[in-house]
Amino acid sequence: MPKNKKEGKRTSNIPQKDNKDKGEKIVVYKPNMTVSMLAEALGKPVNQVVMKLIQNKIMASQTQVIDRETVELICMDYGYDVNDEVVTDAARFDEFKIQDNEADLVRRPPVVTIMGHVDHGKTTLLDTIRNSRVALGEAGGITQHIGAYQINYNNYPITFIDTPGHAAFSQMRARGASITDIVILVVAADDGVMPQTEEAIEHAKAAKCPIIVAVNKIDKPQANPSRVMEELARYNLIPEAWGGDTIYTNISALKGTGVKELLEDIELVAEMQNLRANPNRLAMGTVIEAGLDKNKGPYATLLIQNGTLKVGDVLVCGDTFAKVRTMEDDRHMRYQEAKPSQALMVTGLDSVPQAGDKFMVFESEQEAKAIAEERKIRNKAKELEESKPKNINDLFNQIDNKNKELNIIIKADAQGSAEALRNSLMKIEVPDVALNIIRCNVGTITEDDINLADGSKALIIGFNVRPMPNVKASAAAKKVQIRLYRIIYDVTNDIEAALKGLLDPVYEEVVTGYCEVRELFKISKVGTIAGCYVTDGYVSNTALIRLLREGIVVYEGKLATLRRFKDDVKEVKAGYECGIRIDGFNDLKVGDVIEASISQEVKQ
Numbered sequence: 001m002p003k004n005k006k007e008g009k010r011t012s013n014i015p016q017k018d019n020k021d022k023g024e025k026i027v028v029y030k031p032n033m034t035v036s037m038l039a040e041a042l043g044k045p046v047n048q049v050v051m052k053l054i055q056n057k058i059m060a061s062q063t064q065v066i067d068r069e070t071v072e073l074i075c076m077d078y079g080y081d082v083n084d085e086v087v088t089d090a091a092r093f094d095e096f097k098i099q100d101n102e103a104d105l106v107r108r109p110p111v112v113t114i115m116g117h118v119d120h121g122k123t124t125l126l127d128t129i130r131n132s133r134v135a136l137g138e139a140g141g142i143t144q145h146i147g148a149y150q151i152n153y154n155n156y157p158i159t160f161i162d163t164p165g166h167a168a169f170s171q172m173r174a175r176g177a178s179i180t181d182i183v184i185l186v187v188a189a190d191d192g193v194m195p196q197t198e199e200a201i202e203h204a205k206a207a208k209c210p211i212i213v214a215v216n217k218i219d220k221p222q223a224n225p226s227r228v229m230e231e232l233a234r235y236n237l238i239p240e241a242w243g244g245d246t247i248y249t250n251i252s253a254l255k256g257t258g259v260k261e262l263l264e265d266i267e268l269v270a271e272m273q274n275l276r277a278n279p280n281r282l283a284m285g286t287v288i289e290a291g292l293d294k295n296k297g298p299y300a301t302l303l304i305q306n307g308t309l310k311v312g313d314v315l316v317c318g319d320t321f322a323k324v325r326t327m328e329d330d331r332h333m334r335y336q337e338a339k340p341s342q343a344l345m346v347t348g349l350d351s352v353p354q355a356g357d358k359f360m361v362f363e364s365e366q367e368a369k370a371i372a373e374e375r376k377i378r379n380k381a382k383e384l385e386e387s388k389p390k391n392i393n394d395l396f397n398q399i400d401n402k403n404k405e406l407n408i409i410i411k412a413d414a415q416g417s418a419e420a421l422r423n424s425l426m427k428i429e430v431p432d433v434a435l436n437i438i439r440c441n442v443g444t445i446t447e448d449d450i451n452l453a454d455g456s457k458a459l460i461i462g463f464n465v466r467p468m469p470n471v472k473a474s475a476a477a478k479k480v481q482i483r484l485y486r487i488i489y490d491v492t493n494d495i496e497a498a499l500k501g502l503l504d505p506v507y508e509e510v511v512t513g514y515c516e517v518r519e520l521f522k523i524s525k526v527g528t529i530a531g532c533y534v535t536d537g538y539v540s541n542t543a544l545i546r547l548l549r550e551g552i553v554v555y556e557g558k559l560a561t562l563r564r565f566k567d568d569v570k571e572v573k574a575g576y577e578c579g580i581r582i583d584g585f586n587d588l589k590v591g592d593v594i595e596a597s598i599s600q601e602v603k604q
C-alpha cells in the first residue's frame, strides 16, 4: 500500500487575485440574477429593492430572475455601476495554461490507450497486461473496472486506459480532453487493416498521439504480419525496418508472446516524449469514467495529469464539487495520495460528472463550492437556451464560420459511391473556403462517426445509408448534422450552397425605379411631403434614394415615409401616385426625380 509521504506544501493552481476593485461601488451582473441576489450584491434589504422595482413599475418577487437592464436601472438608483461577470473560473480553471517551473518537473508515467478493429484483440491485450502484474511480482486479487489501471514494468509504471476501442477516446477528444500519450494500434495479423483500424489511425493522428502497432494473433497459422505492415504503410505508418519511424511489434495477446517487448516499446516512445509533471502542486486532470453507486454515491475515476491529489482535497470537475473521501485503484487498494499519471476511483462527489470533464483542486472549499455552483447555474441556463427551437434555416450549423471551412464525413453504401462522392465534392471550388473530407468510408453512420463529427465540427453525409435510431438520437443530442442523400448531384448542390453561405455577403445597389415630384405639401412639424408619380419600376419604403435635379444628385438618403392616400405602404409600382417624405431633407422642388434603389446581396 502506498504511504502518504511527507512533503512540502503544494503550490496553488490559482493565480493570486488583486484587490484593486475594493471600495468601488460595483455590482457584478450574473446570468439568472434574482431580486434577492441583487439585494445582496447591493447590501440592501431585499424589501427595499422590491420597492425600488415597484417604483420603476416592475413587479418582481424576491426569487424572480431579472434581466440585465433592470439590474442596471436599480443599480443606477443606488449609485452603483454594473459590471458583467468575468468568467473567473474559466480563467482560473484553464489548468493547462498554468506553467510550472522547469526545476519542479519530474518524469511521469505514460498514459496509454489501446485501439483497433473489433475482435482484433484489444480486450485480450488489456487483460494480459493487467494479469502480467502478477508475473511481474505485483499483487493480483480481484479487480474492479474503474476505466484505467497501472502496471509497474521494471519499476517503470505505465497507465492503461482500460476502455478498449476508440469510442471513449474520441468522446474524450470531443470534450476537449487529451489524456493519452501513446496509442497502441492492435491489428490482427490474420485480418489486416479494417474500417475501425482506419478510424483509430484517424483519431490518433488528429490527437497527435504517437502510434505503436501491435500486430496481434501471430500464433495463428494464417497470420501474415508483413501484409499488415504493407497495408499500414499506406497510412504513413512506415515500419522502422523500412526506414520509417513507426514501431511494430508482433504479439499474441492470447498467449502473452511479445507483450514484454511491447511494454519496452512503450517505455522507449515515452522516453522520447519526455513526459513530465510537477507533483508539488495541487492536482488537476481529467475524469475518465463516472457513475453512481448505491453505497458509495457518485464516484469518478480521475486521471491525475499534474500535481498530487490527496484525500481531503477539495476539487471541481465540470460542475461537480468534491471533497475527496476515498481513492481506490482497480485492485481495491486505498490510497492517501495520487501522483501524476495515476488514475484512481474517487468518492466524495456531490454529483456525477461526465467523462472528459477536467478537474482541478482548490485551496479553499468555499471557492470550489462557489465555482461548482456557478457552473451548475450556467449549465442550466445553457440547457434552457439550447432547448429553444432552432431556426430551420440553421441548416449547416456545423460550419466553422471563423476559419471558413467545412469538415465532412462521408458514409456510403459502397466503396464506388463513396469515392464518386468524394471526387465530386473535391471538385467544388469556392474561393477562400476550404472543404475537408475527414472521413470517407463504407457502412452505416455509427456512434464513432458522431463523436468524430462532434470533435471536429463536421457535417455527416449519408449516401444510401440510414443511421439507427440510437445514433440519430446521439447526433441530435450532440447537435451533429446528418444529411441523407440518394443522388450525388443533390449532395454537391447542397454543399456548394453551404460553402457559398460561408462567404461574407457582397452587396450591390440595384435601382428599382424612378418617380417624379409633381406637387409639394409643407406640413409644419413634419416637413415636406412630395406628391409623386412612379414613372418606372417601383419604390419601396426601405429604399435608398437619390434626389436628382436636372440630372444632378442633390441629395442621397433614405425614405421617411411612403404613403398612398393616408396609408403607409410597403411598395408603390409604376403608374401610381404616392406621397414621399425624405428623411432629413425638405428642400424638394416640383420636377425633381427620385431614384429609388435597394441594397441587394450578390449571389456568388
Ligand code: GDP
Binding pocket: 116, 117, 118, 119, 120, 121, 122, 123, 124, 125, 164, 216, 217, 218, 219, 220, 251, 252, 253, 254, 255
Ligand atoms: P476486441 O474486440 O478487440 O476487444 O477483441 P477481443 O480481445 O475480445 O478478442 C477477440 C477474439 O480474438 C477473442 O476470441 C480472443 O480470444 C481472440 N484473440 C485475441 N487475441 C488473440 C491472439 O493473440 N491469438 C489468438 N489466436 N486469438 C486471439
